[in-house]
Amino acid sequence: MVITKTVKESINALTGIRIVAACYVLFYHVGIFLIEPFFPAVYYYYKFVFSAGWMGVDLFFILSGFIISYNYHEIFQQPRLHQYGDFLIKRLARIYPVHLFCLIIVFVFIVYRFSDGSWIDNDIVGSRIHELNDVSLIALFKNIFLIHAWIPPLQMTWNFVSWSVSCEWLAYIFFPLIVVLLSPFKQRRSLWVVLATIYFITLVIVFALVSEGLLLTYSALIRIFSEFSMGVVLYKIYALAPLGSGEKARWRRNMIVGLCVMGMLLSWYPLSYTWVILIFLWIIYAIARGHVEIKILSSAAFVLGGKISYSLYMVHGMMFVLYILLFDPAHYVDDSSLFKVLYIASYLLITALVTLFSYYYVEEPSRKLIVRRWVQ
Numbered sequence: 001m002v003i004t005k006t007v008k009e010s011i012n013a014l015t016g017i018r019i020v021a022a023c024y025v026l027f028y029h030v031g032i033f034l035i036e037p038f039f040p041a042v043y044y045y046y047k048f049v050f051s052a053g054w055m056g057v058d059l060f061f062i063l064s065g066f067i068i069s070y071n072y073h074e075i076f077q078q079p080r081l082h083q084y085g086d087f088l089i090k091r092l093a094r095i096y097p098v099h100l101f102c103l104i105i106v107f108v109f110i111v112y113r114f115s116d117g118s119w120i121d122n123d124i125v126g127s128r129i130h131e132l133n134d135v136s137l138i139a140l141f142k143n144i145f146l147i148h149a150w151i152p153p154l155q156m157t158w159n160f161v162s163w164s165v166s167c168e169w170l171a172y173i174f175f176p177l178i179v180v181l182l183s184p185f186k187q188r189r190s191l192w193v194v195l196a197t198i199y200f201i202t203l204v205i206v207f208a209l210v211s212e213g214l215l216l217t218y219s220a221l222i223r224i225f226s227e228f229s230m231g232v233v234l235y236k237i238y239a240l241a242p243l244g245s246g247e248k249a250r251w252r253r254n255m256i257v258g259l260c261v262m263g264m265l266l267s268w269y270p271l272s273y274t275w276v277i278l279i280f281l282w283i284i285y286a287i288a289r290g291h292v293e294i295k296i297l298s299s300a301a302f303v304l305g306g307k308i309s310y311s312l313y314m315v316h317g318m319m320f321v322l323y324i325l326l327f328d329p330a331h332y333v334d335d336s337s338l339f340k341v342l343y344i345a346s347y348l349l350i351t352a353l354v355t356l357f358s359y360y361y362v363e364e365p366s367r368k369l370i371v372r373r374w375v376q
Contacts (some may be wrong), residue, residue, distance in 0.1 A: 011070070013287045014063065016297035019305030021056040021063070022312045025161075026351075028053020033320055034347065037333050038340040052272050057164050059280050060313075061224050064168060065231020066238075066284055068175060073235060076179040084176060086375045091172040093374075095165050096146065097366030098311050098358055102159045102318040103143050110135060110158075113325045133157075153217035161317030167224035174225075178232050188240045195233045199277065202226040206273060227277070234281055238288050311358040312351070319351045 031050045036043040068091075075083055134155040142148035143158050149166035156163065185191050205222050287294065296302060323329070332343060 011288055012303050013294055013297040014067065014284065015306035016294075016299065016302030017283070017287070017306065018060070018063065018309040019302055019312070020297075021059040022305075022309035022316075024050070024053045024056035024059075025313060026053075026316045028056070029316065029320060030344065030347075033324070034329055034340075034344050037329050038344070039337075052276065055273065055276050058223060058227055058273075058277060060164065061168075061171075061227035062231040062234070062277070062280050063284060064171070065228035066235045066288070067231075068172070069179075069232045069235035070288075072175070073179060073232070073239070076176045077183070087175075088172065089374045090371060092169070093367045093370035095169065095310070097370075098314045098363045099146065099159075099162055099165055100144075101358060101362045102162070102314045103140075106159045106318055106321050107140065109322050109325055149220050152221065153214075154220045159314065159318050159321065161313060163220060164224075165314070167220055168228075170221075171224050171228040175228075175232075178229055182233060182236060185236070186240075188237055191233055191237045191240070195230055195237070195281075198226050198230050198233065202277075203274060230277075230281060231284070234285055238285060241289060308355055308359040311363050312355045315355045315358050316351050319347065319354065323347055 027050045031043060031046050031053070035046050072087060075087070134157045139148060139155065139157040143162065143166075146166050146169045148155070148157050149163040150170055154163055182191075182194070185194055202222065206219060209219050209222075287297070327343070329343070332340060
């Protein structure tokens with residue numbers, strides 16, 4: 001018997017929340033690259049909200065595990081080899097074209113900027129673009145095959161934000177195995193225990209890495225597999241929950257309190273990781289179950305934003321590299337405030353335009369072409 005994928009209605013609010021995560025990462029990097037050098041006094045207050053923007057990636061990881069399970073979990077209850085192949089092709093079609101598009105542009109501009117061949121020296125490039133510490137040909141090769149974040153320590157290479165996409169690709173490869181490992185757990189209570197166990201083990205590892213100053217370089221695989229797996233477990237809990245359970249008024253009230261707490265304590269790094277992950281899980285579950293209706297997330301603008309969020313995430317990293325190469329912010333710190341505001345505005349505007357181009361002319365056409373030609 002051939003098992004076919006059941007088409008499910010998408011949860012619009014969970015699509016809409018993707019643009020929130022992408023913008024959170026975007027404004028985190030805007031703060032580091034532009035606000036801090038241009039307006040240090042403003043950055044002192046800015047960082048209370050956006051210094052934790054790196055955790056937008058963690059929201060993506062959890063959400064990815066949930067949504068992938070929402071669409072594919074039942075298929076891998078009785079997996080077939082051709083289904084696994086089709087699944088990987090679809091996921092690669094989703095992430096690879098934009099990754100390659102940004103990688104090529106970054107490569108061309110770095111080679112152009114260091115036309116004397118000095119780009120091969122990582123120290124020279126790293127002194128100019130602090131987020132990059134490996135632009136070697138080996139790193140380029142690893143980027144082409146999306147394996148550059150698979151072996152720690154993590155190196156920031158070429159389009160530096162693509163490390164998370166490399167991790168996502170590895171999680172997709174292991175997704176059927178995660179489903180199989182979780183298959184013995186069929187009751188909500190046992191699944192809550194599994195979720196709590198993954199969460200606490202992750203905290204222990206994360207804080208151990210923090211204590212040694214190794215969080216950035218060694219946490220990538222821990223974060224993707226733990227948070228992606230938590231998303232998968234959360235989906236199983238969601239799928240087993242009785243319809244219409246819960247009181248919307250109580251959930252809304254608790255959600256407001258939780259978001260306020262998260263907002264006030266975001267800058268308490270690294271302790272903020274503790275409660276932010278819990279609130280991310282809570283938000284995804286509450287929205288999916290319909291316990292909380294955040295209408296703006298289901299609006300046409302936010303749903304479109306969610307669709308283009310991957311292109312925005314990838315393009316914004318690429319654009320920072322290009323801006324630093326061509327218009328290094330360090331050269332303009334003594335210019336007028338108006339000029340610096342226009343500089344930031346130009347970055348945001350051009351990033352938005354390139355994002356739309358990437359989505360409509362690279363991401364979607366390529367995805368459809370690959371799926372049409374290669375998926376059975």
